[in-house]
Amino acid sequence: MTAIELVNVSKVFLGEQQREVRAVDHVDLAIQTGEFFSLLGSSGCGKTTILRMIAGFELPTEGEVLLNGEPMGDRPPFHRPINTVFQNYALFPHLTVAQNVAFGLEMEGVSKAELHARVLELLALVQLKGFEKRRPHQLSGGQQQRVALARALVKKPQVLLFDEPLGALDLKLRKEMQLELKHMQQQLGITFIYVTHDQEEALTMSDRLAVLSAGQVQQVGTPSEIYEQPNCRFVADFIGESNFLVGQVIEQEAAGIIVLVDGELPIAIPGYTDLPIGKVVTLVIRPEKITAHRQTPTDEAGLLGKIQEIVYLGMNTRLIVQLTAQSQLIVRQQNVKRIISPMFEVGEQIRLRINPDNFQVLLEGTLRTSVQKTSKLRR
Amino acid sequence: MTQQFIHQVQQKMRSPHLDLLIRKGMQGGLWAVTAIGIVFLYLPIAVLVIYSFNASKLNAVWQGFTLSWYHSLFTSVAGTGSDFTSEQIWEALWNSLQVGGLATIVATVLGTMLALGLERFRFQRKQWLEGLLFLPIVIPDITMGISLLVFFSLAFQIIEQLTGVRLVLSLPTIIIGHVAFNISYVAVTVRARIAELDPVLEEAAMDLGANELRTFGRITLPLIFPGILSGALLAFTLSLDDFVITFFTAGVGSTTLPIFVYGMIKQSVTPAINAISTLMLIASLGIVLTSLALQRR
Ligand SMILES: Nc1ncnc2c1ncn2[C@@H]1O[C@H](COP(=O)(O)OP(=O)(O)O)[C@@H](O)[C@H]1O
Ligand SMILES: [Mg+2]
Numbered sequence: 229m230t231a232i233e234l235v236n237v238s239k240v241f242l243g244e245q246q247r248e249v250r251a252v253d254h255v256d257l258a259i260q261t262g263e264f265f266s267l268l269g270s271s272g273c274g275k276t277t278i279l280r281m282i283a284g285f286e287l288p289t290e291g292e293v294l295l296n297g298e299p300m301g302d303r304p305p306f307h308r309p310i311n312t313v314f315q316n317y318a319l320f321p322h323l324t325v326a327q328n329v330a331f332g333l334e335m336e337g338v339s340k341a342e343l344h345a346r347v348l349e350l351l352a353l354v355q356l357k358g359f360e361k362r363r364p365h366q367l368s369g370g371q372q373q374r375v376a377l378a379r380a381l382v383k384k385p386q387v388l389l390f391d392e393p394l395g396a397l398d399l400k401l402r403k404e405m406q407l408e409l410k411h412m413q414q415q416l417g418i419t420f421i422y423v424t425h426d427q428e429e430a431l432t433m434s435d436r437l438a439v440l441s442a443g444q445v446q447q448v449g450t451p452s453e454i455y456e457q458p459n460c461r462f463v464a465d466f467i468g469e470s471n472f473l474v475g476q477v478i479e480q481e482a483a484g485i486i487v488l489v490d491g492e493l494p495i496a497i498p499g500y501t502d503l504p505i506g507k508v509v510t511l512v513i514r515p516e517k518i519t520a521h522r523q524t525p526t527d528e529a530g531l532l533g534k535i536q537e538i539v540y541l542g543m544n545t546r547l548i549v550q551l552t553a554q555s556q557l558i559v560r561q562q563n564v565k566r567i568i569s570p571m572f573e574v575g576e577q578i579r580l581r582i583n584p585d586n587f588q589v590l591l592e593g594t595l596r597t598s599v600q601k602t603s604k605l606r607r
Numbered sequence: 608m609t610q611q612f613i614h615q616v617q618q619k620m621r622s623p624h625l626d627l628l629i630r631k632g633m634q635g636g637l638w639a640v641t642a643i644g645i646v647f648l649y650l651p652i653a654v655l656v657i658y659s660f661n662a663s664k665l666n667a668v669w670q671g672f673t674l675s676w677y678h679s680l681f682t683s684v685a686g687t688g689s690d691f692t693s694e695q696i697w698e699a700l701w702n703s704l705q706v707g708g709l710a711t712i713v714a715t716v717l718g719t720m721l722a723l724g725l726e727r728f729r730f731q732r733k734q735w736l737e738g739l740l741f742l743p744i745v746i747p748d749i750t751m752g753i754s755l756l757v758f759f760s761l762a763f764q765i766i767e768q769l770t771g772v773r774l775v776l777s778l779p780t781i782i783i784g785h786v787a788f789n790i791s792y793v794a795v796t797v798r799a800r801i802a803e804l805d806p807v808l809e810e811a812a813m814d815l816g817a818n819e820l821r822t823f824g825r826i827t828l829p830l831i832f833p834g835i836l837s838g839a840l841l842a843f844t845l846s847l848d849d850f851v852i853t854f855f856t857a858g859v860g861s862t863t864l865p866i867f868v869y870g871m872i873k874q875s876v877t878p879a880i881n882a883i884s885t886l887m888l889i890a891s892l893g894i895v896l897t898s899l900a901l902q903r904r
Contacts, residue, residue: 285813285814304818306815312814314807314810318810320808320826332816335817336816379815380814383815
């Protein structure tokens with residue numbers, strides 16, 4: 229079932245000097261019930277604005293937000309069964325921890341006895357028993373975070389929204405809270421919509437995620453779909469590290485195509501037989517999916533390249549290899565064995581082997597070949 | 608030759624010793640100027656307070672310590688040769704408290720609402736209204752007093768022509784005058800507090816099911832309350848101490864304490880005036896300090 233749906237939603241703000249800012253640009257999203265869904269994008273791409281439209285703090289300029297199939301229209305936040313864990317927690321400074329957690333129940337008119345029991349239950353859930361009488365400023369960041377969580381969960385929301393909830397915590401605490409939130413979500417079965425600019429966080433926690441850029445959804449998918457099959461250069465570049473090789477289809481065979489990269493290097497790709505000859509494509513390959521090998525007289529497999537740079541990184545070694553006049557490849561070599569003396573030297577000619585199945589082919593790109601090279605090709 | 612000399616001087620000027628000297632001198636100078644400023648501000652007040660304990664009836668000569676001037680404020684009765692009776696003082700004080708209390712309540716409510724409106728709503732030409740807010744603060748008291756006087760006499764004329772009722776200047780007119788200038792002070796003080804309030808807190812309350820009214824009552828009001836109280840105390844002090852505006856809007860029988868003191872001076876300068884002024888000073892100081900402490904909170 230779909231918990232939250234955004235249909236063609238846009239939000240235009242009037243910024244400085246009445247200039248229009250399109251913070252969210254024709255977004256379509258369908259978030260399933262019980263799903264851990266992340267909105268991932270760099271700062272200013274419209275993540276918070278999307279969240280605020282779901283919560284009801286902003287109304288869409290165009291389009292519609294639906295909850296369980298029902299259009300929300302201009303329903304105010306206090307009439308939506310949705311709760312938010314805010315970026316800096318937004319705890320009420322003049323109320324105690326217990327009063328903060330009780331606030332939402334008081335608004336529902338819950339009886340004193342039940343209210344008390346529920347508050348204690350929630351504080352136990354977030355491991356803050358005994359902190360009832362404290363004020364927010366007497367708590368650490370992590371504890372404040374838990375109070376914010378308890379305060380939202382006590383309402384038994386159908387959907388829980390998070391706006392970069394762990395941004396203010398240090399790395400170790402952040403990792404712990406990531407695990408805890410994920411476990412809690414699985415236990416409670418509540419739909420989580422989680423905004424973050426941290427790709428690692430989004431990949432490790434989410435069932436599915438949407439990658440946003442400039443107010444638009446670039447791709448929606450599971451973490452592995454997003455990482456292994458990016459649908460555009462932006463996503464491939466934004467998530468992890470990617471190599472891009474731009475080329476032109478020059479041959480079609482029964483099993484696949486041949487792409488001429490930078491007008492000089494032919495690479496065979498299985499499949500894509502429907503692509504016409506002359507089509508410009510971008511080949512995406514992740515650095516860890518390339519292996520580097522010493523050149524030997526007998527072994528001719530793989531692409532020939534010259535090492536520009538070697539960086540030892542402990543777990544792996546990062547090589548930058550000049551492949552064609554215009555393109556370099558980044559290669560991540562796992563250090564499966566102890567490296568006592570360097571495997572390669574800068575300036576060395578090596579062979580790079582890539583399983584052609586590991587190329588992701590994007591139907592975009594601009595050829596960078598010079599006029600001279602193109603004419604050579606025609607001949 | 609001269610070029611070389613100038614160069615040498617410039618070199619000397621750049622020496623670290625000279626820089627240190629300049630710094631020391633500047634620091635010392637700054638201290639001296641500050642001290643002179645403080646003396647200017649507080650010496651007259653110190654004289655006033657000291658002479659309120661002077662046994663002599665003349666302000667100029669010190670003849671020993673006495674509390675009799677304070678005593679006289681509470682005990683003077685008519686026909687004992689004193690220039691005033693304590694009954695008059697109590698009446699003036701009571702008038703002052705009435706004016707201060709009522710003007711403060713009205714100005715605090717209106718000023719708070721004005722502050723909320725200015726801080727929360729976006730509208731065109733908002734800067735103009737913000738500028739107008741400061742007008743009663745910067746405008747000379749005398750201008751304000753005269754304009755109120757002109758306004759009241761005009762209003763009374765119209766009312767008399769329409770209804771035949773003849774109104775005169777009295778306590779209510781003073782109160783209206785005080786409300787008029789106090790609204791600005793309250794609004795400015797409360798606004799500073801609202802500006803510090805994170806609007807996300809109000810959103811959090813609504814997110815948890817509180818409508819606008821309950822959000823205001825449970826979150827906004829408690830959080831800006833120190834600002835409101837501080838603004839109210841400021842308004843109360845200004846109202847208690849005001850002379851000029853009161854002078855123009857007061858009628859017969861509506862003498863406030865500052866007006867009464869002014870009347871006493873016109874008759875004769877006695878150290879009793881020093882005593883009463885000292886008491887007013889202490890009261891105002893106490894209220895203002897409380898107000899400042901609340902703003903810090
Ligand atoms: N209330 C507003 N008024 C004007 N512009 C806004 C407002 N809120 C957000 N924006 C603009 O919309 C864009 C997206 O903002 P936001 O949703 O906060 O991004 P993110 O959360 O991804 O960092 C930004 O360019 C921001 O400046
Ligand atoms: Mg944001």
